[in-house]
Amino acid sequence: MDEIIRAAGALLGQPLRYPVDLGGSPRSTVLRCRTATGGSVILKAFADGPEARRAYAGERAGLSLGLAGPELLAADHERRLLVMADLGDAPTLADLLLGTDPKAAEGGLLEWARGLGRLAARSVPRRAEFAALWQQYGRGLPSWEDEPWQRQNADAFLDLLAECGLTAPPGLADELTAVGTADGERYPGFTPGDTCPDNNLLTPEGLRLLDFEAAGYQSVFLTAAYCRMPFSSCWCVYRLPADLARRVEESYRSEVVTPYPDLAEEGLWQAGTARAAVVWTVDSTLHLLRRALPEDGPMHRTRRPVPTRRQVLRHRWTHALGLTEYPAFTATVRLLLSELATGWDVPELPGYPAFRSVG
Template identity: 90%
Template sequence: MDEIIRAAGALLGQPLRDPVDLGGSSRSTVLRCRTATGGSVIVKAFADEPEARRAYTGETAGLSLGLAGPELLAADVERRLLVMADLGDAPTLADLLLGTDPKAAERGLLEWARGLGRLAASSLPRRAEFAALWQQHTQGLPSWEDEPWQLQNADAFLDLLTECGLTAPPGLAEELTAVGTAGGERYPGFTPGDTCPDNNLITADGLRLIDFEAAGYQSVFLTAAYCRMPFSSCWCVHRLPADLARRIEEAYRSQVVTQYPELAEETHWQAGMAQAVVVWTVDSTVHLLRRSLPEDGWTHRTRRPVPTRRQVLRHRWTSALELPGYPAFTATMRLLLSEIAAGWDVPELPGYPAFRDRSEPALPPRGPAQ
């Protein structure tokens, strides 16, 4: 830690002191430090392993665009070290959803959805700039935009079914391959990558995003699916009231149609959303199922209340039971529910604490209008 502080101070041009560890991850150390002038900054140092190196490049290139995150004050590509402005201790969207104020949580969700939609719509002209920034800060790894992670997940998903003793329904491999990039080439938009509730600060100046480690351009549908599922790859997963889930999806959509007016057409929108739900359901299964087979466990090491991995998986599979255009995939969901989840003695996924009085069944999947 002392070495990180000294290097960051030299990078910033002033000494830093009084570090507070903000948690970080296996990829990075994150510190809040006091400056010589009495202010504070956030220092982030990345480990020397492949995903940490990619995360450094994503964070630095993403913040350099100056779109929605903290100001990037300095970066050192050799040390994989950056210093950014401190946004303070504003509540995160996760704090609001797990709290007791339904109006604050609802405002936070709508602000989150509109903010992400505006970001996706306004960022398209800067795609080449982001690519240049990636090369400027590169650690020799491709961006997530260039990494075929969805097809890699598809292969891992098929292998996992075999490992579980299940036979994939005919046509499943072809459906997963056809999902491809979920509209990424036709409808790209910038995203910090991890837009989960704990990475969104609800400040007096509006929504501010943190954690740009997976920043890049991806299909707007992949972000929109976070509104519907909800929070496709996160630990903070509970049920939303159905009316509110629809409102936040429409709040996001209302912004992206300014860039992609054809997405106002209902059939087009619902087809893209179904595709994104397939992508994220496969992703959840690949990342959670193997750990969930021998025993259950919480989705977060320290935060409470949170669901268990088995609760999340069963919710994901149930929510994907009716996706028009994906008969083999929906048959696979039924297979997982009957052969795997049937033996899980866990309660249904609860509603978010902030909306417990409005808890309703999970928002049913909607297919393209007929």
């Protein structure tokens, strides 16, 4: 930690003091430090290893676009060290959703969706710029958007079904292949990669995004489904009031139709978002099921309140029953519900705490 602080101070030309550990991950260390002039900055230092180096490349390339995150003040490529502006202690979207103020939570959700839509829309002409930045900082490592994660997930999902003693319904492999290969090149938009509620600050200047480690371009439908489900790969998952969920999705859509006018066509939008919902349901099943089978547990190690893995899985599978365009997949989630979730003695996934007193 001392070496990180000294190196960051040298980059800024002033000493840094009073570090506060903000958490980070196995890939990175994140600190808040005071400057000699009385302000504060955020330091993010990345570990060694291919995944950490890819995370550094994504973060630096994504922040360098200057679209939605904190200002990148300085960087040391050899140390994989970034110095960013401190956005302060504004509440995250997670804070609002888990709080008690329904108006603040609703406003935060709508601002989150509009902000992600504006980000995607503004990013459309800058894809080549991002690719060049990735090549500069990634030093030959494949970018996240080059990772065939949807195809890999499809194969892993079939393996997981067999591991659980379940026979995949006929046609499932073909459906998963079809949903995983559509839209990405037709409707790409930039995303930081992890737009979960705790990575979104609601500042007086508007939405600001954190964590660009998995930054890249992906189908805008994947973010649309994030609005609809909601938060497809996150821990902060509860049910939204149906009317609000529709307005959140429409807020995002209203922005991305600017670069992609044909997304105003209802049939096209619904089909694309349904495909993305299949993708995310597969993804959440892969991430949660093996840990949920032997015993249940909370979705987050320390945050409370928080749902359990079994609650979230059962909710995802039940929601996916409505994806009737994909009969083999809906047969699969019906099988998961009847063969695995029947004995799960957990309550239905509740609504977000902020909205429980409404209506």
